[in-house]
Amino acid sequence: MAPIHPDRPALVARLRAAGCVYAEDEAELLIAAADTAEALTDLVDRRVAGLPLEHLLGWAEFCGLRVAVEPGVFVPRGRTALLVAAAASVAGPAPAVLDLCCGSGAAALVLHGRLAPRWLAAADIDPVAVACARRNLAPFGVPVYQGDLFAPVPPEWRGRLDLVVANAPYVPSGAVALMPAEARLHESSVALDGGADGLAVLRRVAAGAAEWLAPGGHLAVEVSVTQSGALCAVLAGAGLVPTVVHDDDLDATAITARRPA
Structure with a gap:
């Protein structure tokens, strides 16, 4: 040629x-x-x-890895490297890990390499995202479940997970229209819209994590810095102990929340 x-x-x-x-x-x-x-x-x-560069290339760079993405699938953001790092820092040895709202499966892909988990799975409600995540994670034997948050996860893992990572949507509904066109026109709204105050999905994640985490296990989520106080109150109300992590360079905020032993 x-x-x-x-x-x-x-x-x-x-x-x-x-x-x-x-x-x-x-x-x-x-x-x-x-x-x-x-x-x-x-x-x-x-x-x-106006099409996203990553959708045109068929991949996005995330934490040094090339992650396959497809039209309609949420493109992993550079700021989410903080969420992955925060999650890895509290995981413990050979953890059982669940990546909720997994999108392309980018977080699970990175955590597979960093943590050597004894069990790792991902889940998303969007069938297009699930197909993309399976493409990325199948070579590593990581199952990807389709359904609403914890609903499709095998019930034997209830109360046994060491780490739940969730890059759930947290943009308030009224602010979605203000997002860059690349996101609002070419990514699924279910991956962006977090409800009236942006915390609708994260409230449900917190409630579910309190049941699915093992004692001493951690939930790790991403949120905006302005929402962190309200989300910490939600997490505490669910019986979890939150810690806020912020990175000015990435303009990123993550929260880890431990289920007390």
């Missing part, structure tokens, strides 16, 4: 004019993804039209 020779400056200029902040990097990724000049033109046209 003959190599393509794109006009890089023109390509970068077009991407930058469309609002792509990292136009040079995106140009190189799109060039690498195309095997013909026509394919490159098509990718650039769709990127300029």
Whole structure:
């Protein structure tokens, strides 16, 4: 196959004019993804039209791994590296781990490598996300269940989980329309909309975790810094002991919450 020779400056200029902040990097990724000049033109046209770069490439970089993503699936954010790190820090040896609201399965994929868990599973309510997560996690023998939060998880794990990680939706319903078009137009609303105050799903996660965690086990969730106080109150009300972790560089906030022994 003959190599393509794109006009890089023109390509970068077009991407930058469309609002792509990292136009040079995106140009190189799109060039690498195309095997013909026509394919490159098509990718650039769709990127300029607003399609997420990750959906065009078919993958997203997360915590140093290449995670497969598909149209309609939530793209893992760089800030969620804090959630994964916070979860790993409280996991203990050979934990039993559940990744709730798993999306592409990115968190489970990273935790598989970091924790060597004795049991690891993921779950999501969105069938498109479940199919994508299974694609990412099947090579490692990690099951992905489809259903509402804990409902599809094998009941024998109730009260036996050492770690539950949940990157649940926490954007207030009224703020979804203010999100970047890449997210609100091309990702499932079920992965974004957290209800009136953004905490509707996380309240249910907290209540379920109190039943599914083993004594001494931990829940780890992501939330905005402005919601952290209210969510800590929810977690305490569910009988869990919360700790807030924040990273200014990532502009990220996570909360770990321990079920008392």
